Amino acid sequence: MTDRQATVGAPTDLLYKAGLAVGMVTALAVVNQYVLRFLIDSNLFAALTPAGIAENDAMAFSAAPHWFVLYAAAAALAVLSGPAAVRASILGQRGPASVIFPAASVAAAVLGAVVAFALGPGSVGGTDLLFYWSGLAYVWLVAVGVSVWATLTGRRVVARDWLIHSYGLACLPITIYPMIPFWAWAMDMSIGGATSTSVTLAFAGHFLVSFYVTVQILGRRL
Amino acid sequence: MASVFEVRQGRSVGGERVAVRLLWAVFAGLCVFYSVFAFNYFISFATEQPIWWNHFMAALLSEQYAFGPGSVHADQAAPYSAGLLFLLVHTTMGAVCLAIGPFQFSSRIRQRYPAYHRAAGKVYLTSVTLSMVAGLAYLSQTPAADVFSGAPFAxxxxxxxxxxxxxxxxxxxxxxKRDVVRHQAWMAFNLSLIFATPMLRIFWLVFGWTLPSFNQAEANIGVMTYLLPFCLLGGMIWFSLQHGGRKAAS
Incomplete structure (x- = not known):
């Protein structure tokens, strides 16, 4: 173990374990919402999909199931490989996750928008969610792009930071799903309004948290 | 934490530096340009004078989009009248932030005129606090359903x-704590959030041009979900370029 690994090892391990736990829960939620609820009729968030929306979503899935499966696989791979990619970046190492995570993130960003448009405005959140998915794809691709550019140009701190920001975006579902019923209940909103509210707060909030981690906890040192 | 927070002014080179300066100039120009509209908005509203921003939008798009159903002008007259004092403080203080904020990031100004930088920083932090507290006071007294685009936007x-x-x-x-790097990081994040105000108006214009069936309220809610991350990207990338030198510290 190098001096650097010894110095940053403990907080890095803690971040890795916390990240992996978040990633596992997020992966389960995404696979359930985009594949399993159609295949085995097991919806962890049944309250978020009223009958009309569930019917719309089932029709979209049956029309193009491959997009849903590919998106769920890419998103799950991104959230599960993210912590390892970040840990490798902090420790100055490169492993399979260093390649898998950016690739899976790019795939999930693009496929997420494809699936959103396949679901169409008849799904939860309506047209607003189509804008959200388009915006997320753009922001996520830029975040991954900056981390790849920084890696290629030897800016290791920047690469680490933007890997963390990208991982924060990959984990958006873990805060969005619980927030939807909360806002629907707290503000007596429709599910659509609560969904728009939740994605707005989560999208900006995850950036705030990932920026806090990079600036306040990790600093500019590797 | 300051000891582990090494200041690495990772100066970008060549085309990268030119690109950063160009983008900064565009950003600063937009901030100052919109600050004039923000300063004018509620002063004109209170004195029943023409509101410059509305007329600017009407000139670029249409009277219908700027003043018709679903516009801020048509939908928000009553709630704005009820919360006028808070909104006056909110927008005039916000305008001050937009007018001076971008120039706080000029390394030339910071190095040549450090006293000005410190004074302007105090004005910025005071203004931003007053603006946000007034904004929260307005939101507290206004039913969420009466805020433009309703409860999700509120x-x-x-x-x-x-x-x-x-x-x-x-x-x-x-x-x-004299922690300059962290100070710059959070100021970049902060000003990026403030920049959401002019950026939202730019998106209204873009929606008006590209999606003519949308009114302002629909454009507003369509933009809402990704507006802040879109703005934050710029500030966060700027910070990375300023403090992400080529070689990692060991």
């Missing part, structure tokens, strides 16, 4: 105001 504004206050506090505490 909650988004609550979130934005708290994030601005939090990041202003983090920037302030950092500079009190």
């Amino acid at each position: 909650i988004g504004l609550w979130g934005l105001d708290f994030m601005v206050l939090l990041t202003a506090y983090l920037a302030y505490t950092a500079i009190r």
